[in-house]
Amino acid sequence: MTVPPIEVREFRVGDQAKVERLWQSAGVVPQGSDAATVIDTYVRARAHHATILVAAVSNGADKSQIAATVIAVDENGREGTLHCVATCREYRRRGIGRATVQAAERLLQSRGVLNIKLRVDEDNAPARAFYRNLGFKEANSCYLTKTLTTVSCDNNRLSSAVGN
Numbered sequence: 001m002t003v004p005p006i007e008v009r010e011f012r013v014g015d016q017a018k019v020e021r022l023w024q025s026a027g028v029v030p031q032g033s034d035a036a037t038v039i040d041t042y043v044r045a046r047a048h049h050a051t052i053l054v055a056a057v058s059n060g061a062d063k064s065q066i067a068a069t070v071i072a073v074d075e076n077g078r079e080g081t082l083h084c085v086a087t088c089r090e091y092r093r094r095g096i097g098r099a100t101v102q103a104a105e106r107l108l109q110s111r112g113v114l115n116i117k118l119r120v121d122e123d124n125a126p127a128r129a130f131y132r133n134l135g136f137k138e139a140n141s142c143y144l145t146k147t148l149t150t151v152s153c154d155n156n157r158l159s160s161a162v163g164n
């Protein structure tokens with residue numbers, strides 16, 4: 001299969017609508033959030049520790065088409081995380097996801113990151129195969145979640161719990 005020429009580069013404001021569409025169709029936006037909010041959060045965090053990378057297709061016809069994305073986050077100078085790893089359906093299985101994630105790895109490594117963690121749903125077999133192909137090892141741990149609801153709070157007990 002032909003691999004279109006791609007340029008992996010940083011997200012620009014003009015990419016916003018295309019990236020939102022890609023994330024919505026790929027289902028990578030965290031539950032309870034939306035693509036615009038995720039972009040806004042990471043663009044604002046850019047100066048500190050997060051970079052949105054996009055794979056722009058330069059096929060002559062539409063130079064600004066976005067084929068894939070990844071958000072690379074330097075969590076603490078040693079450990080990085082990846083988010084919103086996605087490739088447009090029509091561009092899958094052409095090595096574009098791999099090239100994009102590898103660019104994120106290089107970026108994090110250049111910032112001193114030694115190890116990358118990411119979360120993938122257990123039933124997402126294509127993504128698990130993709131990450132294995134890239135050399136990721138599945139860790140023997142599980143992901144826990146709890147929705148925090150309004151609970152009655154005894155202020156005295158809370159104060160003593162935090163040492164006041």
Ligand SMILES: CC(C)(COP(=O)(O)OP(=O)(O)OC[C@H]1O[C@@H](n2cnc3c(N)ncnc32)[C@H](O)[C@@H]1OP(=O)(O)O)[C@@H](O)C(=O)NCCC(=O)NCCS
Pocket residue numbers: 026027028068084085086087088091092093094095096097098099119120121124125126127129130131133134
């Ligand atoms: C997972 C995803 C990003 C892969 O993107 P991609 O651009 O198609 O991946 P690549 O073409 O770079 O694949 C590299 C290798 O990964 C493996 N791989 C990728 N997709 C695969 C699939 N559907 N089934 C099995 N292996 C797969 C293959 O080994 C592939 O190499 P090969 O094509 O030479 O066999 C893409 O399928 C996607 O966007 N999925 C929906 C969003 C998602 O689940 N993201 C991950 C959230 S954690």
